[in-house]
Amino acid sequence: MRTVFHEQLDALNRSIADACGLAGRALECATAALLQADLSLAEDVFTHHDHIVNLASRTEGDAFVLLARQAPVAGDLRAVVAALKNVADVDRMASLALHIAKTARRRHPGHALPEDVHGMFTEMARIAVTISDNAKSVLLAGDPDKAKQLRRDDEAMNRLHQHLFVVLADPQWGHSIATAVDVTLLSRYYERFADHAVEIGRRVIYQNTGSITAHGTG
Numbered sequence: 001m002r003t004v005f006h007e008q009l010d011a012l013n014r015s016i017a018d019a020c021g022l023a024g025r026a027l028e029c030a031t032a033a034l035l036q037a038d039l040s041l042a043e044d045v046f047t048h049h050d051h052i053v054n055l056a057s058r059t060e061g062d063a064f065v066l067l068a069r070q071a072p073v074a075g076d077l078r079a080v081v082a083a084l085k086n087v088a089d090v091d092r093m094a095s096l097a098l099h100i101a102k103t104a105r106r107r108h109p110g111h112a113l114p115e116d117v118h119g120m121f122t123e124m125a126r127i128a129v130t131i132s133d134n135a136k137s138v139l140l141a142g143d144p145d146k147a148k149q150l151r152r153d154d155e156a157m158n159r160l161h162q163h164l165f166v167v168l169a170d171p172q173w174g175h176s177i178a179t180a181v182d183v184t185l186l187s188r189y190y191e192r193f194a195d196h197a198v199e200i201g202r203r204v205i206y207q208n209t210g211s212i213t214a215h216g217t218g
Contacts, residue, residue: 015059017139024132026097031125033104045101052094082203089196096193124190135197144208147201161191
């Protein structure tokens with residue numbers, strides 16, 4: 001019975017990992033829509049989102065079936081609960097990518113972002129996609145050492161997010177209040193996307209080491 005349980009748990013984690021990778025692709029597509037003011041790319045994100053939501057829903061259902069049929073305890077129970085929390089984090093990552101696409105669509109045919117912050121958002125997107133891809137690998141391998149890298153990547157994201165506030169506070173900022181609001185919200189979406197991936201890594205570390213401080217968080 002335990003062998004069957006762990007095979008089913010592995011299948012759960014593979015599904016979550018697949019959804020995590022899809023969230024990264026959705027964010028990549030949303031960023032392209034944002035920077036290029038491309039309506040068709042923005043609409044593609046809605047398709048990505050529907051796919052991720054359906055996958056997450058099926059995975060969540062499988063987790064509840066596993067709880068009901070296998071009645072896991074102790075470490076096995078924690079693993080299923082962690083899987084459920086990971087599903088929620090991936091679902092939120094997909095929603096944040098969708099928010100970015102919605103902003104691009106709302107401002108079309110104009111650009112939501114002024115050209116002078118394109119470079120920063122390009123880098124934020126690169127970091128976010130890297131984090132989601134690494135979170136996928138961490139889920140598949142259960143590697144706590146690789147999970148720690150998620151936190152280091154997230155620190156780079158946080159620095160960019162904070163620097164944007166410096167840019168917005170500069171007296172030379174020559175754009176409208178509406179644009180400043182868009183920049184602030186969009187930056188927050190990228191920052192939160194990374195945070196949810198980091199939470200997945202934190203759980204992997206805890207499951208494999210029993211430590212919640214190994215992640216480097218306070």
